[in-house]
Amino acid sequence: MKKQRYMIGLAAAFFLAFFLPIFYDPNAIHLETIHQSPSWIHFFGTDHLGRDLFVRCFAGLKVSCFIGLLAMGIDLVIALPYGALAALYEKKFGFFLTQIADILYTIPTVLMILLCISVFGPGLFPIVIAFFLSSWVTTARVFKRHVLLLKKQPFVLVARQMGGSSLHLFFWHLLNNSWRQIASMLCASVPKAIFMEAFLSFLGLGVSPPYSSLGALIAEGVASMEFFPWLAIFPSILLSFVLFCCYQISTDLQESLA
Numbered sequence: 001m002k003k004q005r006y007m008i009g010l011a012a013a014f015f016l017a018f019f020l021p022i023f024y025d026p027n028a029i030h031l032e033t034i035h036q037s038p039s040w041i042h043f044f045g046t047d048h049l050g051r052d053l054f055v056r057c058f059a060g061l062k063v064s065c066f067i068g069l070l071a072m073g074i075d076l077v078i079a080l081p082y083g084a085l086a087a088l089y090e091k092k093f094g095f096f097l098t099q100i101a102d103i104l105y106t107i108p109t110v111l112m113i114l115l116c117i118s119v120f121g122p123g124l125f126p127i128v129i130a131f132f133l134s135s136w137v138t139t140a141r142v143f144k145r146h147v148l149l150l151k152k153q154p155f156v157l158v159a160r161q162m163g164g165s166s167l168h169l170f171f172w173h174l175l176n177n178s179w180r181q182i183a184s185m186l187c188a189s190v191p192k193a194i195f196m197e198a199f200l201s202f203l204g205l206g207v208s209p210p211y212s213s214l215g216a217l218i219a220e221g222v223a224s225m226e227f228f229p230w231l232a233i234f235p236s237i238l239l240s241f242v243l244f245c246c247y248q249i250s251t252d253l254q255e256s257l258a
Contacts, residue, residue: 006244006245006248006249006252007245007249009241009245010242010245010246010249013058013061013238013241013242013245014061014065016058016061017058017059017061017062017064017065018062018065020055020058020059021055021058021059021062024052024055025055026051026052026055026056026058026059026212027051028051028052029049029050029051030046030049030050030051031049031050032050033046033050034046034047034048034049034050035047035048035228036050037230038230038234042054044057044230044234045228045230045231045234047220047228047231048224053217053230053231053234053235054234056212056217057214057217057234057235057238058238059212060212060213060214060215060216060217060235061214061238061239061242063124063197063206063207063211063212063213063214064194064197064198064213064214064239064242065194067124067127067128067131067193067194067196067197068189068190068191068193068194068246069190070128070131070193071131071135071189071190071192071193072186072189072190072193074131074132074135074136075135075136075139075185075186075189076182076186078132078136078140079136079137079139079140079143079185080139080140080143080182082097082101082136082140083139083140083141083142083143083144083146083147084143084144084147084174085097086098086101086140086144087143087144087145087147087148087151088147088151090148098144101137101140101141101144104133104134104137105137105138105141107134109130109131109134109135109196110196112130112133112134113126113127113130113196113200113205114205115130116129116130116133117205122204122205122206122208123206123207123208124206124207124211127196127197127200127206131193135189135192135193139185139186139189142185143178143181143182143185146178146181147174147178150174150177150178153177180253183253184250184253187246187249187250187253188246188247188250190246191242191243191246191247191250194239194242194243194246195239195243197213197215198213198214198215198218198239199215200215201213201214201215201216201219202215202216202218202219203215203219204216204219214235214238214239215239217231217235218232218235218236218239220232221233221235221236
């Protein structure tokens with residue numbers, strides 16, 4: 001029941017993030033409403049240009065959603081097949097795949113992102129490139145260990161003795177018996193990616209204006225926290241809410257496996 005509440009709350013936040021900026025321009029400037037406190041007209045108040053903070057927060061969450069879904073997609077397309085290949089062909093080339101993953105695992109994602117930023121400059125593109133290079137490694141390593149355990153199960157051994165190919169084993173046996181683990185790993189990758197993007201945007205290394213993200217909004221709000229506290233409080237609450245829901249869903253899935 002708790003997991004359902006978290007999923008409903010997360011779905012509502014993502015719904016507003018994708019559709020609210022379509023009907024309301026988050027960058028619309030209204031000089032007559034500069035620094036208005038939260039009200040029924042402006043739920044989160046307005047900033048130094050009169051822009052509605054409620055709309056800007058969910059527009060920023062849209063960027064975070066993109067990064068989170070990108071990390072999930074990378075894990076689904078790269079990490080799972082990579083981990084499965086390293087386990088199924090352990091005696092052939094699985095050792096080399098494992099060594100490559102171990103080398104990439106020693107390089108922190110933050111360092112990879114900073115290296116990409118130094119090459120391509122600040123923005124969303126270097127963050128995407130860095131995620132393609134390193135974000136999938138942890139999921140691949142975890143899924144490899146899970147596949148190694150499944151390989152020893154009787155139904156897998158029987159399927160292999162009957163001539164089942166590795167592709168058949170992967171789709172009809174490994175995935176069918178791993179969907180909970182996969183869902184848990186994918187849900188865990190989303191908040192990590194969202195927090196990383198918010199952290200970089202807070203430092204000024206994320207998305208560039210006029211686009212906004214929750215990290216950039218928090219950084220702007222902290223600069224005027226003493227006089228206009230709502231500018232930092234509401235983006236922080238929204239970011240915390242999304243991360244909390246993601247982590248709770250992942251934790252509930254892991255507890256259901258125990």
